[in-house]
Amino acid sequence: MTGQFYTMGVDVGGSYVKAVLVNYSDNPKIIDKHAEKIRKRNPADVAGELVNYILQNNGLQYEDIAYLASTGEGELVRRKKGHFYSMTTHSKGGEFLCPGVKTVVDMGALYVRAIKIGERARVLDYKMTGQCASGSGQFIENISRYLGLAIEEVGSVSLEADHPEVPSGICAVLAETDVINMVSRGITTPNIIKGIHLSIGGRIIKLMSALKAESPVMLAGGLAINKGMVQAIRELLKDTKYEFEIVTHPDAIYSGAIGAALWGGFRHVKLSKEQAVLV
Amino acid sequence: MSKEVVKEKSMVLQKEMLGKHFIELSRTHETGKKVVYTFVPGNLSELILAFGMLPVYPEINALQSGMRKKSGSFIREAEKMGHSEDVCTYVKCDIGMMLNGNIGPTGEKLPPPDLLLLSYTGCFTFMKWFESLERLYPGVPVAMLHTPYQENGEMTEEMTNYMVEQLKQEVIPKMEMVSGNKYDESKLAGILENSAKAEDLIVKIFSTTKNRPSPIDAYFAGVYYIGPINSGFRGTPEAVTYYEALYEEILERVRLGLGPITPEGEMEEERFRLVVEGPPNWTSFREFWKLFYDMGAVVVASSYTKVGGMHDLGFRHDPAQPLASLGKYCMNCYTNLNLPQRIDLLAKYITEYHADGFLVNSIKSCNSFSAGQLLMMRQLEERLGIPVSFIESDLVDPRYFSYSNIKNRLDSFFQMLDQRKIIKGQMEETTA
Numbered sequence: 259m260t261g262q263f264y265t266m267g268v269d270v271g272g273s274y275v276k277a278v279l280v281n282y283s284d285n286p287k288i289i290d291k292h293a294e295k296i297r298k299r300n301p302a303d304v305a306g307e308l309v310n311y312i313l314q315n316n317g318l319q320y321e322d323i324a325y326l327a328s329t330g331e332g333e334l335v336r337r338k339k340g341h342f343y344s345m346t347t348h349s350k351g352g353e354f355l356c357p358g359v360k361t362v363v364d365m366g367a368l369y370v371r372a373i374k375i376g377e378r379a380r381v382l383d384y385k386m387t388g389q390c391a392s393g394s395g396q397f398i399e400n401i402s403r404y405l406g407l408a409i410e411e412v413g414s415v416s417l418e419a420d421h422p423e424v425p426s427g428i429c430a431v432l433a434e435t436d437v438i439n440m441v442s443r444g445i446t447t448p449n450i451i452k453g454i455h456l457s458i459g460g461r462i463i464k465l466m467s468a469l470k471a472e473s474p475v476m477l478a479g480g481l482a483i484n485k486g487m488v489q490a491i492r493e494l495l496k497d498t499k500y501e502f503e504i505v506t507h508p509d510a511i512y513s514g515a516i517g518a519a520l521w522g523g524f525r526h527v528k529l530s531k532e533q534a535v536l537v
Numbered sequence: 538m539s540k541e542v543v544k545e546k547s548m549v550l551q552k553e554m555l556g557k558h559f560i561e562l563s564r565t566h567e568t569g570k571k572v573v574y575t576f577v578p579g580n581l582s583e584l585i586l587a588f589g590m591l592p593v594y595p596e597i598n599a600l601q602s603g604m605r606k607k608s609g610s611f612i613r614e615a616e617k618m619g620h621s622e623d624v625c626t627y628v629k630c631d632i633g634m635m636l637n638g639n640i641g642p643t644g645e646k647l648p649p650p651d652l653l654l655l656s657y658t659g660c661f662t663f664m665k666w667f668e669s670l671e672r673l674y675p676g677v678p679v680a681m682l683h684t685p686y687q688e689n690g691e692m693t694e695e696m697t698n699y700m701v702e703q704l705k706q707e708v709i710p711k712m713e714m715v716s717g718n719k720y721d722e723s724k725l726a727g728i729l730e731n732s733a734k735a736e737d738l739i740v741k742i743f744s745t746t747k748n749r750p751s752p753i754d755a756y757f758a759g760v761y762y763i764g765p766i767n768s769g770f771r772g773t774p775e776a777v778t779y780y781e782a783l784y785e786e787i788l789e790r791v792r793l794g795l796g797p798i799t800p801e802g803e804m805e806e807e808r809f810r811l812v813v814e815g816p817p818n819w820t821s822f823r824e825f826w827k828l829f830y831d832m833g834a835v836v837v838a839s840s841y842t843k844v845g846g847m848h849d850l851g852f853r854h855d856p857a858q859p860l861a862s863l864g865k866y867c868m869n870c871y872t873n874l875n876l877p878q879r880i881d882l883l884a885k886y887i888t889e890y891h892a893d894g895f896l897v898n899s900i901k902s903c904n905s906f907s908a909g910q911l912l913m914m915r916q917l918e919e920r921l922g923i924p925v926s927f928i929e930s931d932l933v934d935p936r937y938f939s940y941s942n943i944k945n946r947l948d949s950f951f952q953m954l955d956q957r958k959i960i961k962g963q964m965e966e967t968t969a
Contacts, residue, residue: 343952369945381956386949389929389942468915 263324264289265526267518268309268338269347270301270331272367273396274480277308278515279316282324282523286354290316291512302334309337327522329514340525345373345381347517352476353379354516355507360472362513363462365481367396370458372465374472379517385469387461395481397430401437401454405447412451416486419452426457433457455490463494466502474503482510545798547783551764554775556643558768562591563645571716574650574670577845579658579684579867583732583772583854584708587725588716592769593647595666599630601642603819603933611637612934625662626902626934628669635673652715653679654708659686659872660905680711684867690878692868700864726856728772733855735771736848738780739763743849745787746837747890750807752790754797756836757826760817767845772854799830808833809954812886814913815898815906816841818930821938825930828944832951838886840879843871850882876909880916887921894924894954901931924957926950 262283269276279290290312296304305328313320320326320337328335329347344364352362353375364371374383387394402412423445425436433454440450458481466475481487483506492504509516565572571590575581577597585592602608611633612626618636620629634640641647653674655667671679682703685696709720742762746755753759762783770776790796796804800823811829813836818825829836846852847869855862867873874882887895897914899907911927918925928946931937 343948343955345949345952346956368941371949380960381953382960383924384949384953386926386946388927389939389946 263523263526264318264322265325265327265519265522266309266312266323267347267351267515267520267522268305268326268328268332268335269344269512269514269518270305270328270334271480271514272331272394273399274367274511275301275304275308276512276515277305277312278512278519279312279318279323280516280519280523282519282526286520286523288509288512288516291509291515293511301331302336305332305335306337309335325519325522325526327518327525329518332518340522342518342521344514345371345384346379347514347521348478349373349375349379349381349517350520351513351515351517352478352510354520355478355509355513356474356476356505359474359476359505361466361469361475361502363466363475363477363479363482364513365395365462365477365479365487367399367480368394370394370462370465370479370481372462372469372471374469383469385465387465395479397433398454398458398481398484398487401434402451404434404437405441405450407447407451413483413485413487415448416451416455416484417489418448419446420449422449422452422456424453424457424460425450451486452490455484455487456494459487459490459494462491463498463500467498467500471502473501474505476510476513477504477506478510478513480511482506482513483508545786547779547786548761550775550779550782551761554765554770554779555768558591558770559641559643559645559647562593562641562647565591565648571651572648573652573654573712573715574667575654576656576658576660576663577767578660578870578872579656579682580767580769580771580845581654581656581682581708581863581867582769583725583728583859584704584712584863585654585769586728586772587721588712588718590651590712590716593650594768595631595670596627597768598634598642598647599627599933600819602630602634603935604822605642606820606935607634608820608933609935623902625666625904626932628662628666630933631666632669632673635670649674650677652711653677654682655679656682656684656867658684658867658870659874662905678711678715680708682708682867684870684873687868687873687875687878690875692865696868697861697864700867701860704860704863722859725859729854729856729859729862731774731777732772733853735766735776735780736846736853738777738784739766740848742780742784742787743838743842745791746835748791749810749891750794750796750804751810751835751837752787752795752797754799754804754826754829754836755842756813756817756839757799757822757829758797759836759839759842763842763845797835799826801827801830804830804833804835806833807835809894809951810835810837810890810892811894811896812837812883812890812892813839813841813896813898814883814910816844816900816903816932817898818938819933820931820935821940824940825938825943828947832947834951837890837892840871840883840886845870847871847874847882872905876913879909880913880920883913883917884920887917887923892923893957894926894950895921896925896950897927899927899929901929901937902934903932924950924953926953 426432612629614633615629
């Protein structure tokens, strides 16, 4: 393709809305990115504000964006040109951030999903955690609030653990009761948090195993920026037969939004070519 | 906005049949007709009819209560009595309904049982269920029919003989005692003739989903279609008339190339063809169905619609050997099959009905159905290489239906199905 243009991807998740501005070309570049917690607001409003904020921040008008693409629960996003499935966007975004990955694990607020990808980030297969919320980022957030930690602190606090205690990995309610009991027994906060990371990590490894995941594995989604979570998965893998190379990226939380912006660019080029043929 | 549901002739017929049945039940104190409470899987409808008695199916009442949003309070009532949260919710709903005056689905009061016919077919809960009913209705006779499980994946002659002996020595004498009528084998044979006719039609009806587009949904609409055959009408001329009318309507849809009728309107584009294992959720039935409708997903075959009989595998009630065929019918129930048989059956459905994917709706409180479902799913995935998914809900406990959790999982499943279609399309283009 020749030339370049702007695309924007908006990923409406269970807890955050993420938006990314991309300068799309044969070698796309991320120009700007922003994530905003939903906090009991209408996700469509949050998404709208985020789009306006990024436009303003970069001195752009809506008309300057060739393609505004949504993903996740982003069907709510106003003024979008198209919507993309979240598995395809996380794969595309994951592959963009960590080229060569063969598995992307989307670790979000509501669930964890392991996606096996092929050439050009094509989704080949997937596996998802069961219905219970203890496998989700939202559970960690709830527990961190109970323990008086800011969500941003959780990762580094986990790294301080020396004798982690693992709660029930079956059910969020049971795990929460375990945590309350641990607090009353004087278990330190780092050991509790690390225990939770190990519990969730164990479930993620089971997912990778069920998927017959291939290495390298990229951890994406909101939980991927939690260093403690990533470390727990690496530690757990040492005790298994799997030799997965675990990679992640500081922008891993934006993988869905990046993927949407990239697919948006791809679709824009395709549509432009089709229109040119019609003319 | 949802469109108005189109009532076809068969729907009207079914409504009339069920309405008449419940009115008849409510008048037993005037007519003197005796009432038999029994279960759907392995039901002996024909035998009950041969003695001039009326059947009541507690599972059907429970699911109807679920659809009418009444089950939640019935279940809480049973839990107050001491039934645990893990007990089958059909049982708790049924007990709660009885404690609340035993008002049936159509608003008519249901009569108490004169006989509890416990046809045990692959579900241990049935035994505990009737133990509870025995306490609620002290002194009511219980006839127990123990159906041997198909542990080795087959029905032997010894197993059939064992069933026939139980019918002769346990079930029939109790029915004679309760009804005051003598067992009349020629009358039973006449009824079984109608059963076989209805069964032929049922098989033809569920085979129409091999068409593209499928003219019906074999799960969500299928549960309505199996209504008459599973609620005491098998063996009646009314059931044959109903299934003839239904089959004609469906053939017309095939001729016109139409998709299934749903509560949201006619499905205009069939995007995905699915095989579903496990019962549906009844408390949010329409919401549940809409999740599939919105994605253009049609269920072309399901195990649940075979819970009242595996007629598509060739079984028919046989007027020439009435008791033996009743025995074989009971042993042929879906939940009485072993896991390898169930896997083979589902694989056959996926292949023969050209399904794109396989979905399990695992029921929280139904161990007899849910045990082994993960294993079944994994084996089917491995054997056939198709996308599979697993969702969880319950029969009639509204507390276990989590819309967003189910939607999240179905969304991923449909995304995967879509991807596979794209890949398949590209591969076909390359080879062409």
